[in-house]
Amino acid sequence: MPKTVRIWYVSGQRLCNFRCTYCVSVNDYAKSNTADWQAEDQARFETIVDWIAERPYRVGVRLATLGEPFTSRPFLAKAAGLSSRPNVDFVELVTNGSLLKRRLGQLDREGDISKISLWVTHHPTEIPLARFIDNARYAQERYGCFVVVNALLFPDNEVGVAQLKRAAEDAGLRFNLDLGYDPLTPHGAHTELGVMVPVLRERQQAGIARAVQLGAHADVLELNVAAMRDLRGRACSAGHDYFYIGIRGDVYRCSRYQALGKDRIGNILDDGFDLQLTTEPFMACGAGFGCGNKEDFLNLRHHQSAEDARPPSLGWVDRTPATAANGNTNPDVVAVAVPGKETD
Numbered sequence: 001m002p003k004t005v006r007i008w009y010v011s012g013q014r015l016c017n018f019r020c021t022y023c024v025s026v027n028d029y030a031k032s033n034t035a036d037w038q039a040e041d042q043a044r045f046e047t048i049v050d051w052i053a054e055r056p057y058r059v060g061v062r063l064a065t066l067g068e069p070f071t072s073r074p075f076l077a078k079a080a081g082l083s084s085r086p087n088v089d090f091v092e093l094v095t096n097g098s099l100l101k102r103r104l105g106q107l108d109r110e111g112d113i114s115k116i117s118l119w120v121t122h123h124p125t126e127i128p129l130a131r132f133i134d135n136a137r138y139a140q141e142r143y144g145c146f147v148v149v150n151a152l153l154f155p156d157n158e159v160g161v162a163q164l165k166r167a168a169e170d171a172g173l174r175f176n177l178d179l180g181y182d183p184l185t186p187h188g189a190h191t192e193l194g195v196m197v198p199v200l201r202e203r204q205q206a207g208i209a210r211a212v213q214l215g216a217h218a219d220v221l222e223l224n225v226a227a228m229r230d231l232r233g234r235a236c237s238a239g240h241d242y243f244y245i246g247i248r249g250d251v252y253r254c255s256r257y258q259a260l261g262k263d264r265i266g267n268i269l270d271d272g273f274d275l276q277l278t279t280e281p282f283m284a285c286g287a288g289f290g291c292g293n294k295e296d297f298l299n300l301r302h303h304q305s306a307e308d309a310r311p312p313s314l315g316w317v318d319r320t321p322a323t324a325a326n327g328n329t330n331p332d333v334v335a336v337a338v339p340g341k342e343t344d
Contacts, residue, residue: 002241004058004089005277006314008255008295009048009245012041013075016067018096018126022154024183029247031067041247042074044269048249049078051268053085062092062119062295062314066247070099073106080111090146090312092117098127100135104143117146117312124160129167137171146312149173152180153199153211165215174316177216179224181292193228196292220294220317227291227300235282235301239265242299243277251275254296256287 014025015036025031037045052061061082069075070093083091091111097120107113120136122129133149140147149168151161161177168175185196193200200207208225212218227234238244239253249269252258263286266273282301291297295314311317 002057002277002281004060004241004310005055006060006062006242007052007245008062008064008242008314009052010064010066010247010255011045011048011075012038012247013045013065013069013072014038014041014067015071016096017071017098018068018123020123020126022152022180022183024181025066029066036067036072036074044247044249045075046078048245048268049082052245053082053088055087058087058089060089060092060310060312060314062094064094068096068099069093070095070103073103076103076106077110079116080107080109083107083111083113083115088115090115090117092119092313094119094121096121096123096127097132097135100139104139104145108143113143113145115312116143117148119148119150119313119315121150121152122164124157124164129160129163133167133171133173136168136173140173146316147173148176148313148316150176150178150315151215152178153214153216154180155199155201158210158214161214175215176316177211177214178294179211179216179221193225196228217317220298223297223300224292224294227297228289230289231285231287231291231300234285236285236299237282237301238285238296238299239283240278240281242295243275244296253278254287254291254299255293256291256296259290260287262286 013036014032016031016033019033023031052059063079063082065075069079079091079093082088093116095118104113107116118139122132136147136149139145149164151164153161165175179197179199181196182198193204199211208221211221244252244255244258245268246252246258249267250258251265251268253263253265257263265275285300298317
């Protein structure tokens with residue numbers, strides 16, 4: 001049994017206060033600007049979170065939503081309860097950052113906020129940069145949350161990404177840049193990179209170089225592109241020290257397997273469900289191509305650091321601490337090894 005098992009659970013919480021045109025929560029999994037939960041989704045969520053909390057091993061959880069988690073007090077109540085469990089190393093929330101000052105207090109009152117990790121993505125059409133940075137910095141400095149400021153790179157937002165990176169560094173915040181995806185790309189089909197990733201449509205190598213120049217982690221970006229192209233022969237630890245839970249409780253070794261409907265492990269909501277993790281640390285990936293989620297492709301075999309050195313996040317791998325303009329360095333940034341090329 002690995003020392004810590006990492007879990008990515010996408011819940012059915014749907015209420016969102018933003019209206020981003022590129023949002024990937026679409027079709028059957030669309031967010032809502034008016035309703036928090038669909039019928040049965042909240043009950044499923046509560047049962048699944050309780051199941052996670054009862055695991056007989058240590059867990060780190062990315063507790064994701066279809067909408068904005070800080071719009072939902074019932075969601076935050078369960079996240080807080082999960083953070084208070086002794087077997088839980090961290091609870092990571094993916095947020096737009098707009099409601100942090102108003103709602104972090106609930107997590108502090110009802111849970112262990114020192115275990116809360118925030119992946120805060122900037123949506124420039126919905127929130128001013130200054131307010132966004134102020135909120136993220138408040139979470140880090142007032143409550144000690146592990147905060148990552150995240151941007152999505154599209155062909156038309158390079159200037160904004162550069163401004164966000166500078167602002168994050170000036171505030172002493174960690175900065176991450178990911179490729180922005182076309183939300184209408186079919187998840188179960190073999191889609192060319194230029195279709196799936198708009199910034200790579202014209203000149204792919206130039207787009208990759210530009211992403212690195214703007215702050216993307218070069219090794220992670222290389223792994224990202226390679227995982228979308230071809231997974232044959234790649235060894236992966238998903239299913240051993242990491243697994244994915246879908247909205248309805250279905251368990252797969254990763255979200256790519258879920259999209260393909262491949263090798264479903266079972267459903268947490270079924271009577272008698274008993275999750276059996278693989279005993280082998282690595283197994284050959286059978287997805288073929290199209291692995292585009294960082295939570296998944298970071299499990300492809302790489303030079304891993306010691307278990308204790310892993311940060312409280314399913315997406316943060318940078319070794320370099322963020323340094324504020326006054327020269328102070330965040331002391332809690334943990335050094336970890338980053339993915340490299342396959343060597344065996």
